[in-house]
Amino acid sequence: MSKHLPEATLRRISLYLRSLSEWEQEGVQTVSSTRLAEAAGTTPATLRKDLNLLGSHGRRGVGYKIETLRPVLETALGLTQPWRVAIVGAGHLGRALSGYAGFTTRGFEVVAVLDASPEVVGTQTGERLVEDAAALEDIVKERGVTLAVLTVPGPAAQALVDRVAAAGVASILSFAPVAVSAPPGVHVNRVDLSTELQLLAHQAGPGLGERRA
Amino acid sequence: MSKHLPEATLRRISLYLRSLSEWEQEGVQTVSSTRLAEAAGTTPATLRKDLNLLGSHGRRGVGYKIETLRPVLETALGLTQPWRVAIVGAGHLGRALSGYAGFTTRGFEVVAVLDASPEVVGTQTGERLVEDAAALEDIVKERGVTLAVLTVPGPAAQALVDRVAAAGVASILSFAPVAVSAPPGVHVNRVDLSTELQLLAHQAGPGLGERRA
């Protein structure tokens, strides 16, 4: 159960979980691999392989019981304890994320929004006040921050990764468009909007990109 | 040259391109696979494999000449023509993206920001006015939109994918936390913030997630 799960599988588990939660609220009790796979944009075979890595929780001829499956997925993702999130960088993106419903949905709570610019510190964002990034280390300790989201300009990212990591945060999600390095044991994931756009540009066919009227 | 490039390779090419552009502006003329790989967070071997899929552009004992390599990567990504982007959904995230520097940087131009809510239509966001999503089809045609970015609530996403695709847009980047289907020939990529957070939650170690004071 504590085997190493492939990253591809984990990404899908996150999607499975979302569908399961929706259906559970609608009173659905059971799903088949076909239905759940479709909702997550994958194939039944892949789904069954994924779920089997977590043990056998389905019943042949019936499907999976949502009530028992959901906690298994949550445990696999490490959502058993709530995560305490600090958003560093209160620009457009940081503000957008601080109000992002997905945070509060399940297992994540924003406990601080920080910025280094004096003009921004003290302003309101969603339900929080923006605080001074100079107090980062103190805030991390006082509030038990376990996850940092960096929405800062590229040049500032590495220094903040260092500070955040030194303060004891082991999980970082960075939106800065630069590669950063982190000490051992600290996980940094990147979301790169440029890369996503460029990937689409390619998929539309290399050399294309315009439409003729 | 027009072979099908692996997605993993394309994502990395996007990163290579960013580093190359930076260095080119600093006057650097040549890079080795080691240096470029490090900047992109990968290994020299992988990088060389990637670049070889685009043909041989390096010189043994020297490295890669940035001036010749950059356009090769841009062509591979389909960045030869500018992309005309419509952002659909002027909530927090949509507004953040409309001001996102990465858009304007290379090959992407935001030509419209749309929203369905009367309260939002007409307001300013960055350098644009938010327009009525009801006019989506007209705007797509008039302005030659080639890429749509959806920052709308989950329940609205599928309908908008349908409309945008029907209007002739073949590339869609969706931030909505739902799987959507699209007609053949239309590419939909998703960025899912919840998934990214949950992935981090797992990496920190299943069952962890709190810190003891």
Added chain:
DNA sequence: CCGTGTGAATAAATTCACAGCA
């Protein structure tokens, strides 16, 4: 010699196909 180019080996992920249980 340095650093690319590349075949071969390895590892990872997906798909297939079907046996087996409710």
Added chain:
DNA sequence: TGCTGTGAATTTATTCACACGG
């Protein structure tokens, strides 16, 4: 009969190791 569980086959991606040119 329906749908899961799973070994085997396949495809995809990464890593290794070294020959070769400048």
